[in-house]
Amino acid sequence: MQHRLFFPAALAALGSVGSAHAAGVPTLQEVTVASGSKDLTGVADSATEGTVTAKQLANRPLLRPAEGLETVPGMIVTQHSGDGKANQYFLRGFNLDHGSDFATHVMGMPVNMASHAHGQGYMDLNFLIPELIGGIQYRKGVYAVEDGDFATTGAARIDYLRKLDKSFVELGMGQHNFRRLLAAGGQSLGDLNLLGAVEVGGYDGPWNQPQNLEKYNGVLRLTSGSAANGFALTGMGYKADWTATEHVPERAITSGEIGRYGALSPSDGGRTHRHSLSGDWARTTEAGASKLNLYVIDYGLNYFANPSGYINGVQGDQHEQADERTLWGGQVKHSWFLGPQWKDTELSVGAQLRQDRIGLLGLYATENRQRTQTIREDRIRETALAFLLDARTQWTPWLRSTLGLRRDQIDARVTPLAGQFNMSNGGDASVGQTSPKVGLVFGPFDLLGPTEFYANWGRGFHSNDARGTTARSNPQDGSAVDAVPLIVKAKGSELGVRTAPLKGWHSSLSVWQMDLASELVFIGDEGITEPKGASRRHGIEWSNYITPADGWIVDADIAWSQARFKEANPDNGGRRVPNAIPLTASLGLIADRGRWFGGLRLRYLGAYALEETGEQKSAAFWMANLKAGYRITPQLQVTLDVLNLFDKQANDIEYWGGACTRNEAIGGSGGCGAGTAIDGRLVHPLEPRTFRIGLRASF
Template identity: 40%
Template sequence: MTNNDAALTVAKTETKNTQLETVVVLGHQVNQIGKKLSAAEGTVGSADIENRPVLRTGEILEFVPGMVVTQHSGSGKANQYFLRGFNLDHGTDFNSSIDGMPINMRTHGHGQGYTDLNFIIPELIGSIDYRKGAYYAEVGDFSGAGAAAFKLKNRLDKNLLAFTGGENNYGRLLGAGEVELTQGRLLLGAERQVSDGPWTSLNEDIDKTAVNARYVNPLTDGNFTLTIMGYENSWNSPDQIPARAVEQGIIDEYGSLNTTNGGESSRFSLSSQWNNEFWKANAYAIHSDLQLIADFTYFLDDPVNGDQYKQEDERNIYGGAVSHHWESEWLDKPVTNIVGGEFRYDDIGKVGLYKTKVRETISTVREDSVNETSGGIFAQSTISVTDKFSAHLGGRYDYFTVDVNSNINENSGEASQGKFSLKAGATYLFSDSLEGFINAGQGFHSNDARGATLTVDPVSLEPANAVELIVPSKGAEIGVRLFDQQRFNISTSLWYLESESELIFIGDAGHNEASRASKRTGAEIASYFWFDSSWNLDVELAWTRARFAENTQEEGKYVDGSVPFVASTGISYGGNNKGWQGSLRYRYFGARVLESFDQIKANSTSTVNLGIGYRWEKTTVELEIHNLLDSDEHDIDYYYASRLPGEPEEGVEDLHYHPAEPRTVRAKIEYRF
C-alpha cells in the first residue's frame, strides 16, 4: 500500500489458522494535526469515494467541502462548478490535476480553465488532496479559489469486475486488475458506459470509453510510475431551456428546443512520475479534442438559420515539474524547505467558433492556432519557532508567453506577462488535538491568449480592447482544526478573497467581456464523525457573501451566479468488510443571484441520494437511488434574452434552466478476486 492510497488499509494479515479482515480508515479519519498549512486543506481516500454514489463522474469534486457540481448541458462535457462565491464555469479559478498532469485547459474553445473529469475512472483514484485559498507556493495558475490534486492508485487490493444497469438504458461495465511482473507491477483498468438519459425530445446517446494502464516499479531509491490514459465520448445535448417554452406547452420540462445539439470529446495522455523522500519529478504529454454544438438563444441573432454554433478545440500539451524537499536549521530552529519549478507548453492546432445549422457549418466566427508557454518557479520554508508555533513564507514567479495566429489578421500577435505571488501563514498547536491557522496569499488565473492579442471584435469587426494575460487575486483566512482519533475531525474557517477586474474571453461569442473587481467573504465548517468501525456521519456547511467592489449606475453590486449557502450531509454504514452497507446523502445549495441587482434569483436546490448493498467475500450487490424524493429541481439557472419563433426581434428576457434528472434507480453487481 503506497502513501497515495489514503483510503488507508491499516491491516490485512494471514496465519495458518486465521485471516484478519481488512480495516479501512477513511481519509478524514487520518490525523492531520501538524501536517497542513490551513484548516481548508484535506485528503479524501479511495474508501470515501467508493462509499458515495455519484450520478456523474464530475461529482467526485464535491468531496471538496463547499463545492457544488452541476450540469447545464449534455453529460459528456465538463460540469459547472461553484465554490467560495465563484461560478467557476467549467474550472476557472480552481486548479485541478491528476498525478501532476494539468486538467484545466488554457485558451480553450469552450472557456478558460475548462475542466473535464469524465476521463477519470473513480474506482482507480487513490486519493484527492484539496486546498482552498491561494496560500500554497506549489499551486500556480487557476489558484484563486483553490486546488484539487487527484492521485491514482499504485496498487489494487483485488482485481475487480463490475456491471451497473439502470433506467433509460443506462449501462456501465468496469474492469480493473493488477499483474505482478519480474520488475514492478502493471495496473489495468477499463470502463464502458452508455445511456439515453431521461429526456423526452432526444436520446442523449452517451457512448463513453475510458482505459488506464499504469506501470509501477521501485527505481534507485524512489518509486517510478508510467501511466497511459485514454478516453473517448460522444453524446447528444439536452441543453438548458427557457421557462416560457415549458409554460406555453411547446416542450415539457425534459424536452429540448434544438435536438441536434451534441458533442464529441477525447483525451489521451502519457505521464511519468518519480519520487523519493527528497525529490519529486514528473513529465507528461496530452492530446485533447473537443467538438461541442449548442444553441442557447434560438433565433435571436439569426432569425433565418438560427443561433446554433460549434466550438472546436484540438491540442497537444507537454510539460513537467520537479521539486526538492529538505530539512535545515535557522537560528537553531528546525526548518522544512521546498523549492521547485514547472513548465507547460500548449500546442493548440485549432481553437474555433463557427455558426452551424443542424450541425453543418455555415460560417466561421473565429478560428485560431495558438502556441502558449508558461514556466514557474517556487519556494517555501516552514520554521518551527517553538514546539507549538510555526510560521511559513513562500512565493512563486510565473511567466506566460503566447503566439496567436488568427483567421482575422488583425487579431494575430504575441503577448507575454509575468507575475510574482507571495504566500505566508502561521500555525499554533493549542493541544495534541486542536490547531489554529492564519494564512494570506496571492493567486491568479490566466486569461485566454486570444483576448491578449485582440484588436477587433470578430463579429462586428469594430475596434476592441485587449486584456492582460494574468488576472491576480489575493486572500486571507483564519481557521481551526479539532481532531479526536476515536470520534471526529472538525475544521472551520473564516476567509476573504479579492479579485481584480475579471476580464475573460467569452468562448461562446469570440470576444472579451469585462467584469468589475470583486470581494468575497465567507465561513465554512467541515465535520466528520465516526461512531464505531461501521457508522460515519459528515456535515459540511459553507456561507458566502460575494459583491462587486464598485457600484455603477448601469449595474448592481451582486456577483452574478454566486451561491450564498451550501450544505451537504450524509450518513454511511459498513465499509469494505462483509455484510450490509449503505449511505444516505442530502445536498442543498441556496438561491443563486442571476443578475447584479439581485432582483431575480434562482430557487434553491435540494437533492437526496440513497445507496444500499450487501457484501460477501468476493461479491457485492448495490442499489443506488439518485434524487430519492423525485424532487422537481433545477441543476442550474440563467437569466438572459432568447427568441422563439414569432417573438419580437429583441427577444425575451427569461429564466433558462436545466432540470435535475428525475428519480433514477441503478443496480450494481461487483466481483473482486
Template identity: 35%
Template sequence: MRASNQLTVAAVMLGSAWALSQPVNAQGVRSVDDTPTQDMAASPDTENKPIENKPIIVFGRAIEQIGIATSGSQGTVGYADFDNIPISRTGELVENVPGVIATQHSGSGKANQYFLRGFNLDHGTDFAGFVDGVPINMRSHGHGQGYLDFNFVIPETLERIDYRKGPYFADVGDFSAAGTVQFVTRDEIDPFAQIEVGAFSYLRGVAAGSTQLGNSTLLIAAEAQSYDGPWVLDENLERFAGLVKYSHLLNNGSLDIQLNGYDSRWTATDQIPLRAVENGTIGRFGFIDDDLGGSTTRIGGVANATVGNTKFNAFATYYDFELISNFTYFLGDPVNGDEFIQRDRRTIYGGTASHGFNLGSVGFTIGGDWRYDAIDRVGLYNSVDGVSINTVRQDEVEEFGFGLYGQAEMQLAPRLRAIASLRYDRIGYDVASDLTVNSGAGHDDLFGPKLALAWQPIDDLELYANYGRSFHSNDVRGASISVDSASGNATDPVRVISPADGAEVGARFERGRLTAALVGYYLELGSELVFVGDAGNTEPNDGSRRYGVEATLFWRPTDWLTIDADYAFTDARFVNVGADNHIPGAVPEVFSGGITLNPTPALSLTAKLRHFGSAPLIEDNNVRSDPTTLLNLGGYYDFGRLRIGAELFNLLDAKDSDITYFYESQLAGEAASSEDRHFHPVEPRQLRVNIRYRY
C-alpha cells in the same frame, strides 16, 4: 464505484496532502477484502520498504492533521470515503471537497459546471484541477477559459483526493484562486469486474486489476458507459476510458509511468427557456434544437518519480474537442438561427520538479513547473443542423508558461509554525488569427507571496492564519485582439494574468473520532470571468471581492456509524460598479451531509443530502434562481467475492434545476425576443443496480 450528478460526498477530513506520509490512526482504517491503499498507510520510515499484502482502506477524513496542515480548509479524502457512496457521474467526485457543487447543463460528456466559495466557476476558472500531477484546466480553450473536464478519470482507480482552498500554496499557480483539487490514482488494485444497469438505458462496465512484476506493479483498467437520460431527445452517450500504469520501487524512491485514453460522444439537451415550458411548447425534459452535442478525445502519457527528497513529473497530452450549442435560438440570425460550433485541438507538454532540504532548523522547498500548449486549431463557427456554415474566428495559438517558487517552514516556538513562500509566474503567447489584426505575441508575469501561521494552544486544537496571492490566466486571444470577430467593432485587449489576493483564519479540532473545522476567508480578484450566454464563452468582467465562512464535521461515534456535514456561506460582489454589484450565478449557501451505517461488516447503507441556495442571476439581484435540494440513497452488501449495490438518486423526485441563467433569447415563431430564465432540470428519481466480482 460509480459517479453522480446528484451526489454530495460531504464533509471531508481536513488536512493536507503532506499528511499522507504520517502514521494512520486506527480510527481511520478498516480492513476490507479489496483495494490496498499502501501509500496512505505508510509511515515515513516504511514508505520505501515492502509492505505486507494486507488490504486496508483509509478514511482520509480521519487522519490526524494537527501539527501538519497549514490551513483550516485543506484536506484529503481516501478511497473509503467515496467507495460505498451513491454517485452517477465521474465529475461529481469533486463534491468530496467541502463546499463544492458540480452540476451539468449540456450533456454527460461535457465538463461539469462548478460552484465554490461564491464562484460560478463555469467549467473550471479559479478552480485548479490535477490528476497525478497533470494540470487538467485548459488555457485559451474553445469553450471557456480554464475548461476542467475530469470525465476521463475511472473512479475505481483513484486512491485519494487532495484539496486545498484559497491562493495560499506556492506549488500551484494558474486557476488556483478559489481552490485546488488533486486526484491521485492507485498503484495496485485487486482484480475485479463490475456491471451497472439503471433507468433511462444506463449501462456501465468497468474492469481493473494489477499484478506484481518483481519490485514493480502493472495496473490495467478499462471502462465503457452508455446512457440516454430522461430527456425527450436521447443523450446517446458513448464513453470509453482506459488506464495502464507501471509502478516501480527504487532504493530511495519510486517511479511510475502511465498511459490514459478517453473518448466520449453525446447528444445534448441544453438549458431551455422557462416560457417554452410554461406555455406547453415543450416539457421540462424537452429541447429546442436537436443538433446539439459534442465529442472529446484525450490521450495522455505521464511519468512521476521520487528520489529521496526530490520529485519529478512530466506529461504529454493530445486533446480534440467539439461542442455544438444554441443558447439564444433565433435572436441573432432569424433565418439560420444562432447555433454554433466550438472546436479545440491541441497537444500539451509540461512537467514539475521540487526538492526539499534543511538548513539548521528551517525546512526549505524549491520547485518549479512549466507548460506548453500547442493549439493548432481553436475556433468558433456558425452552424445549421450541426454543420458549419462560416467561420467566426479561428486561431493557431502557442502558449508557454512557467512558475518558480521557494518555501521555508520554521518552528517559531514549540507549538507555533510559520510557512513563508514566494512564487513567480510568467505566461507568453503567440496568436496567429484568421483575421490578421487579431494576431500578436506578448507575455505577462506575476509575483505571488504566501504566508501561513499555525498555532496549537492545546493538544486537540490548532489555529491558522493565511495570506496569499495567486491568479487566473485569461484567454490569450483576448490579449492580442483588436477587432471583435463577430461584430467587426474595435475592442480593447485584456491582461493575460488577473491577480487574486486572499486571506483566511481558521481552526481545526480533533479529539478521538471527531474532526471539525471552521474558517473565515476574504478574496479579491482583479477581474471576474463571467459566462456569457449568447457567446457561449467566459469573458473578463469587473473586479470582485468575496468573504465567507465554512464549517466541516466528520464523526465516527461507533464503528458502525459515520456522520459528515459541511456548510458554506459566501457574500460575493463586483467592486467599483455602483449599486448593481451582484455577481450572476454566485451561490451564497451550500450545505451537504451524510449518514453511513455499517450494521454488519458486509452491509453498508448511506444517505446523502446536497443543497445549494438561491443565487442572483443579474447584477441588480431582481432575478434569482431557486434553491436545489437532492437526497440520494445507497446500499451495498458483500457476499465474499461478490458485492451487490443499489443506488436511488433524487429520492424525493425534486423538480429543481441543476443550473439557471437569465438572458435574452428568441424562439422560432416569436415576434420579438424575451429576457427569460433558462434552466436545466435535475434528473428525476431513478434506480441503478451494480454487481462487482473480485477475482
C-alpha cells in the same frame, strides 16, 4: 528532543482533523521523522486542506464522475448540458463555470485548459474512473506555492491507485438506458505493479431527445515503490460522443412548447477525446526529498450548441467550438531537511513548465452540425513557466510557519487563420507575476480538545484567454474592442481552527476573504472577452466529521459567502455577482457493517442572484442520493444507487439572459427572429429519481 517529537504527537492528538470532507474515516497524512529531520509536506498548513482516500470514496453515490470533487467541503458540481461536456462548478461564492478558478491535476497532469474553445480553464473530468482513485488532496485559497494558474479558490490533486488488491469486473445498468462495464486488473512482478482498466458506457438520460452518450475509457499503469520512494508510468485514453439537451428558456416549458425534459435544438452535443502519458519519480532520504513529473496530452473537442436559441431566425443560432491541441510539461522539486540547528526547517525549490500547442481553435456558425460560416479560427502557442521557493519551520512547540514565493511567467502567440473580422487579432502577449505566500500555525493546545489555529495570506491569479489579450476587433462584426490583461490578480486571506472536542468528532471552522482584480471571462459562444469588473468575496465555512462507532461515519458541512462587485453595474446599479451561491450545506451518513454497506447524502443549495440587482433569483432546493450494497460472497457484491431519492423537481442550474424559442421566432415576439432576444430565466432541470444496479465480481 521535545521539538523533534512534536509532529508525531500532534498527529496522534488531532487524528483526522486535517482530512477531507468525505464518506470515511479521515486521517492526517503521515509525517516522516528520521534522524531529527522531518518531512513536513503532510502537515496541514491551513484549516481548509485535506486528503480523501479511496475508502472514503467507495460508498459515495455519484451521478457523474466529477461529483467526486464534492468531497471538498462547499464544492458543488452540476451540469447545464450533456454528460460529455465539462461540468459546472461552484465554490466560495464563485461560479467557477467549467473550472476557471479551481485548478485540478490528475497524476500530475493539469486538467484545466488555457485559452480553450468553450471557456477559460475548461475542466473536463468525465475521463475519471472513480473506482481507481487512490486519493484526492485538496487545498482552498491561494496560500500554497505549488498552486498557480486557476487556483484562486483552491486546487485538487487526484491520484490513481498504484495497485489493486483484487481484480474485478463490474456491470452497471439503470433507467434511461444507462449501461456501464468496468474491468480492472493488476499483476505484481517483484517490486513492479501493473494495473489496467477498461470502461465502456452509455446513457440516454431522461431527456425527450435521447443523449446517446457513448463513452470509452482505458488506463494502463506501471508503478514501483511508493509515492515518496518510487516511480509511476501511466497511459490513459478517453473519448466520448453525445447529443445534448442544453439549458432552455423557462417560458418554453411553462408555455407547453416543450416538456420539462424537452430540447429546442435537435443536434446540440459534441465529441471529445483525451489521450495522455505521464511519469512520476520520487526519492526521499534523511537529508531531503526529490520529485519529478513529466506529461504529454493530446486533446480535442468539437462542441455544438445553440444557447441563445432562435434570435436570428427559425434556422437557429447553433455554433461549433473546435479545439485541437497537444500540451506537455512537468514539475521538478527538491527539498532539504535542515535539522534541529535550523529549527527543523524544510527548504524546497522547484520549477513548473507547461506549453499548450493549439493547432486549431475555431468558432463557426453551423446548422445541424454543418459549418456555414467561419467566425474565427486561430493557432496559439502558450507557455507558462514558474519557479517556486518554500520554507517550513517549527519555531517553538506551539508555532510553525510556511513562507513561500512563486514567480510565474506566461507568454502567448496568437496567429489568426480565418474569419472575416478576425485577421487583425493576432500578436504576442507576455506577463509575469510574483506571488508571496504566508502561513502561521499555532498549537496544538488542549482547549475543548486538541486544537490548532491557522492564519494564511497569499497572492495568486488566473489567466485570461490569449485571444482576448491580442484582440483588436470583434470577430462577429468587426467593431473595435479593447484588449485585456493576460492574467487576473487575486489576493486572499483566511483565519481558521481545527479541533477534536470529543472522541470521534473532528471539526474545522474558517473565515476567509478574496479580492479579484477583474471578473474577465472569455465568452466562447461569441469569441470575445467580456470585462465584468473587480470583485470582493468573503465567507465562513464549518466542517464536521463524526465516527460514533466502528463502521459508521457522519459528515456535515455548511458554507456561507457573499460576492459583490466593487463598483455597481452602470446599467442597473447592482453589485451582486451573478450565480454566486451564498449558502451550501451537505450531510452524509456512511455505514459498512459486515455484508451490508452504503451511504446517504443530502445536499442543499441556497437561492442565488441571477443578475446584479438580485431581483431575479434562483430557487433554493435540497436533494438526496442513496447507495446500498450487499456482499453476497467475499467475491461477489451487488449495489443499488437511487439518485435524486425523493424525486425533487428543481433545476441543476439557472441563468438570466436573452434567448428565443422556436415559436417566438416564428411569431416574431419580442423581436425574436430579427436579432432581438427576450431576457428571462434559462434553466436545466435536475434529473428525476433514477435507479441503477451494479454487480461486481472480484477474483
